Amino acid sequence: MTGGLARHVLVIGAQCRAMGALTRLEQAACELHAVLTDPALGGCEARTGEYPSLLVNRELRPADVREAVVMAVRQAKADSAVLVVALLGHGFTSPQQTELYFMVSDSTTESVLSAVNVRQLLAEAADEAGVDGVIALVDTCHAAGAAPDAGRIAGGIRAGRTRLSVLTAAAADQAARNMRLTFALVEVLTEGLAGAGSEVFVDRMLTKELRERVSGQAIGRMELDNDPFALEGLWLARNRRYRSQRAADEVVGPLGRQELQQAVEMWRVQQHLPERLTRTALTELHDFVRTGQVEDKDETSADWRIRVGDVAGALVECAQTGELLSGVFATALTSDLLRAAGRLAGFPPEAEGAVPLRDLLEYAALRAQPVDGARWQGLARFMAAVEHQVDPGDESPQMREWARQHGVIPQFNDALAEFSQKRQRRGVRLVVSLVGAWTDWPEEVDTWLLLGQSAPPARERFICESADRIGVGKAIKAALDWARSRLPVPDPLMHVDVAAPAHLLAQWQPEEEKVGRYLLGTHHVVVARWSGRLDPSEDNAEINDAARKTLNAMASCGKVPVEWVGQAVLGDQPGLEDALVAGQYAAAVGLDHHPQDLPEILGLLLPYAPIILWPRADARPANGQVQTVVQQNWHHLPDGFADAYRSRWKGSHADCLVCLGDIRAVWHDEAWLDFCRPFENRIVAAPEEE
Structure with a gap:
């Protein structure tokens, strides 16, 4: 489910006359906003209007900041979304206090009313019912003073049932320089975080990386997670490095993960899949649901427990079968051949996926499995299709042994016979050409009977009784009779190709032509071709x-x-x-x-x-x-x-x-x-x- 929910963002960059201009403020705010609204990274929605998602201004007032946050909170509440708030600029704390005040155009360190109380602002945003969580990034001096205390949030409307993560640029008694935190964060999110999972969180791993990149400032964080009904983790951005990291040992594709995730969530609501679904992780999960002990209160349905085991077992089998195919057909297996095998097996184009072998196997095991069929019937059909594509006339002992071990010998043989029959029937074709119809209907048609690659096509020409549609229909009927007379008795003629010029293709449906007692398309597969390729x-x-x-x-x-x-x-x-x-x-x-x-x-x-x-x-x-x-x-x-x-x-x-x-x-x-x-x-x- 990661990344499927709405997310909103508000990046505010404020200058303050009393503190001097920050020369890199606008650049930092723009780059951070770009990363957070990148669909492949932050995934937040950009907004325009009076209070847009990027607000950089030299003339901001405290009311402007508060109203911009209120508007962003309302948007997040309406969409049950996560809200990411970034405050970039100057900040101060009052004497003997650690609460951070965010400074705007006319703020001074002598007046807390001239600035914005960040601790209060974030606590109120996180306490708004309907908001799925708040992530705050504070790049100011004394930034650690922005983190609300847990008691304040626990005493709010939601009684603390909320989520809040705060990333800060400096300690409460420390200055922050040159937007270092923001630029370092942009670099990390753009490059990806080594060792992290599919998302980057405001956690120990992120702060450790930022501390290594930012010197002279105590980068800090605060995390509060007290919402048991959150739909996904409070992630800051997708991890660009995750795909390459997991490629080495990840054996599950998108379909497999989706099916397993759904089954696990239906079985145990609070249970989540590991970040990397390795062969070991799948085997452990499969063994646990078969033999492990689960308290009744943690299990919604024993039927879903069985489903988890079935899916995990199917994914382990897919990984093993993929290794078998890669070994048996090492010199012949290509992405194009696998896609052709998928189409031969009747799988839709989306089953091919980004990694055809893995994704087609998962589709065969999870989606192409008949409800009342043998356990591995879907896989057997795909395996037969692969073998047929590699060499229609040869059978591999390893493939037949796989079918025997899985109890699908009849299904495997049935699929091979079906594919062979299809190939044979497709090779027997009647070609009818109207190539001579330059402006209207032809006076004669040329025909060829194809009997596969073993024999050259037979050719015959038929005169049309009249140069019109009726005459052509009668000539096609004569061609069909001629073709049937040349075929072995049990071999039906199923495929008819009709080649015609553009002006006839635009107005004529050859399969609707009555030839004898039936329409041509009643008992034949008719494919329209362009006769120009025969000219x-x-x-x-x-x-x-x-x-x-x-x-x-x-x-x-x-x-x-x-x-x-x-x-x-x-x-x-x-x-x-x-x-x-x-x-x-x-x-x-x-x-x-x-x-x-x-x-x-x-x-x-x-x-x-x-x-x-x-x-x-x-x-x-x-x-x-x-x-x-x-x-x-x-x-x-x-x-x-x-x-x-x-x-x-x-x-x-x-x-x-x-x-x-x-x-x-x-x-x-x-x-x-x-x-x-x-x-x-x-x-x-x-x-x-x-």
Whole structure:
């Protein structure tokens, strides 16, 4: 949960005429504010207005400081947030007293009314109900006098049930110089704190580091933690060094930590995970929940105790399985191969994570596990997908032994058989090309029947009875009959690629063409392609090489690789063409609306983008809905369009604003580019003899 809650900040830098100008005050305040509002570090929200989150002024009055703090406290209270307050400038204590007074424009050491009582200010801020805690940074002379005493806070509205951390620049009888504490603190938070956890707190470790960097001043701190219902620790900033520190022995990814954290909190409310989830820590936790003794008052539910054990055990298994895969497939395992295995297993793109092997294993064990399936069925499916991606025709003894030890031999074999069948069926394809339709419908169609890589494709040409949609439909029917006559009896023809020019792709849905008794898409997976890649007059070698490069980049992308364009971009076609020529669209291109000039837009985009998506003319896209639908279904595409179109024909999505069946696509994958290679007109010249 770290870092997920609201945080507010107020940095005040005040000059005082009687004490002389502080030359580095404004710089110190600005740098501290920048660090505290950096989303990757302090995570606080910046504010503007009459009392902004950064208030540096030579003319501040005591009332200005108090009102700025009150406004910041109200914001923190409204959001149940932590408030970080920094006071930079001059300070004094009255004779025989140690209470710090923060000095503003007209303050003098002879008048406490001309300044602000910091001890009282911080105590009142921390005592405000709804504020999740206060962190104060005081860089003034005599700064230790800012820390409120515990008795004062215990006697407040919240009876002491609050949290307050105060970091001070000097002892109560000591001067502070040149904003040394602030600059040192900025350095530490920017660099990260060695040896600390994922966050930096105002604790012994931070003060020790600051004392080593600041000489001549007694850096101090005060901590009060008396709120049993706080949602997370009172951290000052995220620790930039933590990621590199834990990389050596951290075996758990974000999904695993999230699942384990939730289970632990539901089991024992006051229990928290260790900062580093090492293999040893996971094993100890797993063993404890199985055999350890827990008092009933500390345990909310025995069911959650079991869940903690299951998750910890699954994460240990993921770590061990990752080592097995890395050893068995040491020379073949790559991030791209793992991502492909995840897609083959049916995992969504977000399962890939930043570390594909670890994160995909965690998804397989924690999210892809059927409720009524065998204990390791999800992992078995992913393991089979990895083995299939490495070598579809070979089986590893170590992988089969893993399946035997985990009791998932049938599930492992079922997955291998499923993937092999998919590969075989995908290799059997009928390609129908309308490449001759220059301005309207063609007079003939060319067809190829692909039977995998073992045999060259068979080719046949079919004459259209009429140069229109009906004639093309009849020619496709004849091509299907021809293809079936050449297939072995049990092998069904499932995949049909229809290649057409841009003007037909913009208006025609080939899967809705009636061929015989059924629509073409009723029993076939139909994928629309651009016939330009089969046209020898095109610069096919160049555009196909560029498409391959784009597809490789897309496969390595951790998110859905679609670049969406709207009316403003499409309305400036010269500018769009300049961007395409410069290679700025190295991804799939999605149109967030159905443009009136779609044929021209497709004609412009198709040579540059391997994949193009757009909503049908009769779709009702709401704001961002098209993007959301593609995001949710990306790992099923392009074959997923077939089921979506069938559902649309049946009226299953009549009440949807936008569904996948409302989206059209032209899709060129690696397999299609391989088929296009004979049409690329590559000229290979032999070296000249001397």
